[in-house]
Amino acid sequence: MKGSEAPSAFAARLVPPALAAWGTALVLLGCPARTGVLTALTALVLMAAVAAMPRGRHLAPGRRPGRPERRGAGTGWSVGVPPGPGHGVPRRAGRSPALRAGRGVALGMLGCIAGAAAAVAFRVHAVTSGPVAELAQRRAAVVLEVTLTDDPRVLPGHRGLVRRDRIVVPAAAVLVTAGGRAYAVRAPLVVFASGDEWRGLLPSQRLRVHGRLAPPEPGELLAAVLLAAGAPERLSGPSPPQRVAATLRSGLRQAAGVLPPDERGLLPALVVGDLSLMEEQVRADLKTAGLSHLTAVSGANLAIVAGAVVALSRLAGLPLGLRAAGMIAAMMAFAVVARPSPSVLRALVMGSVAAIALGTGRSAAGLGALAATVLGLVLFDPGLAREYGFALSVFATGGILVLAPRWRDRLAGRLPRMVAEAIAVPCAAQAAVTPLLVVMAGQLEPVAVPANLLAGPAVAPATLLGFAAAVVAPFHLPAAQVLVRPAGYAVGWIIWVARQAAGLPAATLSWPGGPAGLLLLALIAATAWFVLRRRAWRLLACAMAAGLVLVLVLAGPVLRSWPPPGWLMVSCDVGQGDAHVLAAGAGRAVVVDTGPDVVAVDRCLRELGVREVPLLILTHPHFDHVGGLDGVFRDRRVGVVLTGPGTEPRQESARVHADLARRHVTPRVASPGTVWQIGPVRLTVLAPDAGLLPAGPGEGSVANNASVVIHASWAAGSVLLTGDVETEAQQALLARGLPPADILKVPHHGSARQDPGFLAATGARAALISVGAGNDYGHPAPLTLTRLRDLGIRVHRTDREGALAVIADHGHLAIVPRGPPG
CATH class of the missing domain: 3.60.15.10 (Ribonuclease Z/Hydroxyacylglutathione hydrolase-like)
Known part of the structure; x- marks a missing residue:
C-alpha cells in the first residue's frame, strides 16, 4: 500500500477478494477436484491477461483537449501557458487512480479465486481418494483407529418406542483395517454412535472403533461416515490442554450445581459453550427469541473477557504494551477453558478482529481485518464456506463494524452514548444476519432485536463471573459457588427474557425462503428506508409500529381464539x-x-x-x-x-x-x-x-x-x-x-x-x-x-x-x- 492511499480505501479493497474466495469455495465444494483445478487455471490465465493489459493514460491536469501541445526546450511546460494555479502542472501522462484501483481489485479477486479453487481441489482430492474413501463406497465393515477432533454432540431422539440418543463425533482416521489389511491414513470423518460410553470423550483422544463405513453427503469435506457398532476402546488420553479444559469445565458445572435447573444448564453454555446440562425448553425459547447465538462460543465471548482485562489494566495504570499482553493472555486462557477446538479457535480469530476495531476506534480497520480473516480461514479450511455458523458470525461482525457506528452516532444526539451503542450494536447485528435467516430457516424473528436489547446487559457479567468461577473451582469450589450465584441472577434474566419473547404473538413469522424471500425482504427494506428518511412519515411509522406492538401484547391474549373459552x-x-x-x-x-x-x-x-x-x-x-x-x-x-x-x-x-x-x-x-x-x-x-x-x-x-x-x-x-x-x-x-x-x-x-x-x-x-x-x-x-x-x-x-x-x-x-x- 502506498503511503498516499487511505487505510480505509485499502481495507475496502480487501472485501471483494475475500467475498470472491468465499463464493468460489461455496460453489466448488460440491464439484469434483478437477473442476477446482480448471477454475484455478482459468483464474490464473485471466489474472495474467489483466496484468498484461496496456496501462490506460489520461490528459495531464491543465491540458486543453484538442489542442496540440508545444513544449519549450528543456522546460517541461506547455508553451504559451504560464505557470500558475491550474496551469503550472507537469504534462506527464499516467494511469488514472480509478483504473489503477480497479486493476488492483480485479487482480486481487482473480488471485483469491485461484487460491480458493486450488485449496478446494486439494481438499476434495484428499477426501475422495485413499483407502477410507474407497472402503466407504463399498460400505465395508472396518476397524478404525481415530483421533477425536471436536466434542461429541448429543442428538436427542428415539428408536421406535424407546429413547435412543445419537452421538455425533467429529474425528480423523489414522489407521484403518479391512479384509485383513491395515492402512495408515489421515482422513476426516464423522462417527455416528449411541451409548453413554461416547458422552465423556474429549478431543485429541485416540480410540479404536468397530463399525461400517458409508459415503458422506455431497459437498462435505469428509472421507466417510462411520456407523459405530458398540463402545469405543480408548487407546490414549487427551492432550494436556484438553485435560486442563476438561478440569475447568467440570469445575464450572459443579459450581453451577447450586443454581436452579434452567440457570444451571445455561451458565456453562453461555460461558464456554457446554450444552451438556441445557434444558430443552430453554434451548427452544432462546432459539425462538433470537438468542441462541449466546450458547455458541464466539468472538463476543472473547471480546468481553479481553475488554474486562483492558479496563482493569487501564485502571491500574499499566502501559499499553502490558495491556495488550494481558488482553492476549486473557483470550488465550478463555480459549483453553472453552476448549481449543476448531470452532473456538475461529472465535479467537473473530474476537481479535473485534478487538482491533475496538482498539483502533476505526471501523474501516476492523472491516479490513474481518475481510483478511475470512480470506485466511476460507483458504485454510474451505469447508467453512458452507457452514451457517461461520456465515452468521461473519455477517454479524460485519454489521457491527459497518452499521453500528453510523446508527450509534445518529442516536447519540438524542440518547446517552452508552445507551445509543447498546441499541445500535444488536440492531446492526440482527439486520446483517436477517437475510441469512430468511435463506436458512424461511422465517423472520421480529422479537430478536428487543430480546437482544433486554438480554444484552446480562451477558457480560454472566460471562465474566462464570469464567472466573471456572478458573477458581478446581482450587476452591465454595469460592466458585459464591461467584456463580450472582451469575445465576444474570442468566435467570436472560431465560426470563427469552421465555417472554418466545411467548409473544408473532414471535416468529413464516417467510418465503430462497431468492424470492430475499427479494421481498429487500423491497420491504428499501420501502422502509424511503419512508423513514422523511420526518413526518417516520413519526407516523413509529406511531403505527408502537400501536401494533401494544395491540399484540395487550389485546392479543383477549382477542386470540385459542384456547376456546370454557x-x-x-x-x-x-x-x-x-x-x-x-x-x-x-x-x-x-x-x-x-x-x-x-x-x-x-x-x-x-x-x-x-x-x-x-x-x-x-x-x-x-x-x-x-x-x-x-x-x-x-x-x-x-x-x-x-x-x-x-x-x-x-x-x-x-x-x-x-x-x-x-x-x-x-x-x-x-x-x-x-x-x-x-x-x-x-x-x-x-x-x-x-x-x-x-x-x-x-x-x-x-x-x-x-x-x-x-x-x-x-x-x-x-x-x-x-x-x-x-x-x-x-x-x-x-x-x-x-x-x-x-x-x-x-x-x-x-x-x-x-x-x-x-x-x-x-x-x-x-x-x-x-x-x-x-x-x-x-x-x-x-x-x-x-x-x-x-x-x-x-x-x-x-x-x-x-x-x-x-x-x-x-x-x-x-x-x-x-x-x-x-
Whole structure:
C-alpha cells in the first residue's frame, strides 16, 4: 500500500477478494477436484491477461483537449501557458487512480479465486481418494483407529418406542483395517454412535472403533461416515490442554450445581459453550427469541473477557504494551477453558478482529481485518464456506463494524452514548444476519432485536463471573459457588427474557425462503428506508409500529381464539404421541401422557395457562407417551403421578422412574375402580388389572395392552381415554363392562389393531386421533377410519386439525380444532 492511499480505501479493497474466495469455495465444494483445478487455471490465465493489459493514460491536469501541445526546450511546460494555479502542472501522462484501483481489485479477486479453487481441489482430492474413501463406497465393515477432533454432540431422539440418543463425533482416521489389511491414513470423518460410553470423550483422544463405513453427503469435506457398532476402546488420553479444559469445565458445572435447573444448564453454555446440562425448553425459547447465538462460543465471548482485562489494566495504570499482553493472555486462557477446538479457535480469530476495531476506534480497520480473516480461514479450511455458523458470525461482525457506528452516532444526539451503542450494536447485528435467516430457516424473528436489547446487559457479567468461577473451582469450589450465584441472577434474566419473547404473538413469522424471500425482504427494506428518511412519515411509522406492538401484547391474549373459552379438555398437537390436558380449575389441569417432545407439551400447557398439575397420569412407558415428562414439570407444581403396572419396555420404564426419583416423586400404580374428583372433572380408572394383563403378539403389544384407561366425565358428557390398548385389552374391557362415552380417544393413534365390538360399544359420536403427520407407522390405519365412519363416528385428527379442544355446547360436548400448524 502506498503511503498516499487511505487505510480505509485499502481495507475496502480487501472485501471483494475475500467475498470472491468465499463464493468460489461455496460453489466448488460440491464439484469434483478437477473442476477446482480448471477454475484455478482459468483464474490464473485471466489474472495474467489483466496484468498484461496496456496501462490506460489520461490528459495531464491543465491540458486543453484538442489542442496540440508545444513544449519549450528543456522546460517541461506547455508553451504559451504560464505557470500558475491550474496551469503550472507537469504534462506527464499516467494511469488514472480509478483504473489503477480497479486493476488492483480485479487482480486481487482473480488471485483469491485461484487460491480458493486450488485449496478446494486439494481438499476434495484428499477426501475422495485413499483407502477410507474407497472402503466407504463399498460400505465395508472396518476397524478404525481415530483421533477425536471436536466434542461429541448429543442428538436427542428415539428408536421406535424407546429413547435412543445419537452421538455425533467429529474425528480423523489414522489407521484403518479391512479384509485383513491395515492402512495408515489421515482422513476426516464423522462417527455416528449411541451409548453413554461416547458422552465423556474429549478431543485429541485416540480410540479404536468397530463399525461400517458409508459415503458422506455431497459437498462435505469428509472421507466417510462411520456407523459405530458398540463402545469405543480408548487407546490414549487427551492432550494436556484438553485435560486442563476438561478440569475447568467440570469445575464450572459443579459450581453451577447450586443454581436452579434452567440457570444451571445455561451458565456453562453461555460461558464456554457446554450444552451438556441445557434444558430443552430453554434451548427452544432462546432459539425462538433470537438468542441462541449466546450458547455458541464466539468472538463476543472473547471480546468481553479481553475488554474486562483492558479496563482493569487501564485502571491500574499499566502501559499499553502490558495491556495488550494481558488482553492476549486473557483470550488465550478463555480459549483453553472453552476448549481449543476448531470452532473456538475461529472465535479467537473473530474476537481479535473485534478487538482491533475496538482498539483502533476505526471501523474501516476492523472491516479490513474481518475481510483478511475470512480470506485466511476460507483458504485454510474451505469447508467453512458452507457452514451457517461461520456465515452468521461473519455477517454479524460485519454489521457491527459497518452499521453500528453510523446508527450509534445518529442516536447519540438524542440518547446517552452508552445507551445509543447498546441499541445500535444488536440492531446492526440482527439486520446483517436477517437475510441469512430468511435463506436458512424461511422465517423472520421480529422479537430478536428487543430480546437482544433486554438480554444484552446480562451477558457480560454472566460471562465474566462464570469464567472466573471456572478458573477458581478446581482450587476452591465454595469460592466458585459464591461467584456463580450472582451469575445465576444474570442468566435467570436472560431465560426470563427469552421465555417472554418466545411467548409473544408473532414471535416468529413464516417467510418465503430462497431468492424470492430475499427479494421481498429487500423491497420491504428499501420501502422502509424511503419512508423513514422523511420526518413526518417516520413519526407516523413509529406511531403505527408502537400501536401494533401494544395491540399484540395487550389485546392479543383477549382477542386470540385459542384456547376456546370454557374448554374442558385439550388433545395437544405433539406429533406422533399422546398428551391430553383436562381442566381442573383456574391454572390447574390433569395431564394424561406427555407426548415425545418436551418443548411441544410445555408449549401446549403454557398456552392453556396451566401452572399446577394436581394429577399426572402416564398410561404406559413408551417414549411417545412419556418422552415429554420434563416439559410438564417445568415451572409447574406436580402432585400425584399415576402409572400403570406394566414395566415394558424396561429401559424406558427405568428412565421414567429415575426421572421421578430425581424430583423426589414416588409414583402410584393405577388400580381399576379408583375415582378422582378434581375440579369439574371426575376420573375413573377402568384398566388395567395388575393380575390380568392381556397378552399380545410382541413386546410392543404387551406394553400397549397394559395402558391405563380413564373414563373422564363432566355434567355435559364424557370422554374415554384409552392409551394404546389393542384388541386383547379392548376385549377384556368389553367383558368387564364398558361405560358409554360421548367422545372416544381412539387407541394407539388409530392403528389397525382395533376390535369392532369395542368401537361400537363406546357409543361415541366423535373420535379423537392423536397422531403425527407423515409418521412411519401408517397411523391412522384406513381400516380403522372406515370402521369409525361406518359407525357414524366423526373423526378429528391432530395431524390435520392441530390441537383439539373439547367444550360444553348447550349441554353436550363438542370438539373445536385449532387448525393445522402454519
